[in-house]
Amino acid sequence: MACAEHVRILTEGGAAQWNVWRMDNISLTPDLEDADLSGGDWAGVDLRGANLRGANLSESTLRNAILADAMLENADLSGTDASGAALYGADFTQADLSGAVLRSSDLCRARLVRANLKEADCSQAALLHADLSEGRLERSRFHRSNLTGARMVNATLNGAMFEDAQMMWVDLSGANLQQTNLRRAGLEESKLTGSCLRDADLSEAVMRQANLEAAELKGAKLKATQLDDARLPDGKHPANLAS
Secondary structure, eight states: OOOHHHHHHHHHHHHHHHHHHHHHTTTOOOBOTTOBOTTOBOTTOBOTTOBOTTOBOTTOBOTTOBOTTOBOTTOBOTTOBOTTOBOTTOBOTTOBOTTOBOTTOBOTTOBOTTOBOTTOBOTTOBOTTOBOTTOBOTTOBOTTOBOTTOBOTTOBOTTOBOTTOBOTTOBOTTOBOTTOBOTTOBOTTOBOTTOBOTTOBOTTOBOTTOBOTTOBOTTOBOTTOBOTTOBOSTTOOGGGTTO
């Protein structure tokens, strides 16, 4: 359960008063576990390292907020606007971020294992070395995002958009990428073993030295895709990958 005093300071004083209190109590870990903070305006709030496990932050505003290294396991952030927020190192395991706006946010090294990001907007976000394994990311948007070194093992990405995204060294083993838009994505040395890319758009994508062993590419668009030194499914020639 959350600390009642911490909840009171935040909900009654707002982000400005909370940030002053945090500066005066810098060694204290805020305890907001299971707190109902839904619909609030928490723009610019300093919640770094806070315990927000199971908290309800749905439909709230967290623009430019600081939640670095925060604990958000099983939290509800559905419909939340966290544009430009500092979320690096935060733990979102099994959190609900469906429909959330995370544009230009910093999610580097964040843990999003089994998180729900369906229809979330992560455009231009930084997700270097983030872990999104087994996540639900259907119809999510990662336009021009940087996912270098991210893990997306067994993630569900049907209909997601990764146009112009940086995805070097990404591990997409076993991921479902059916009908995913990967136009002009940089997938150099990425791992796509056993993934489903059926009807995906890989036009102009850079996939040099990518591992596509046992991948399903039926119906995929591969116009001008760069596959130099890529490891292809058994018996497949680049010209026949989509057949």
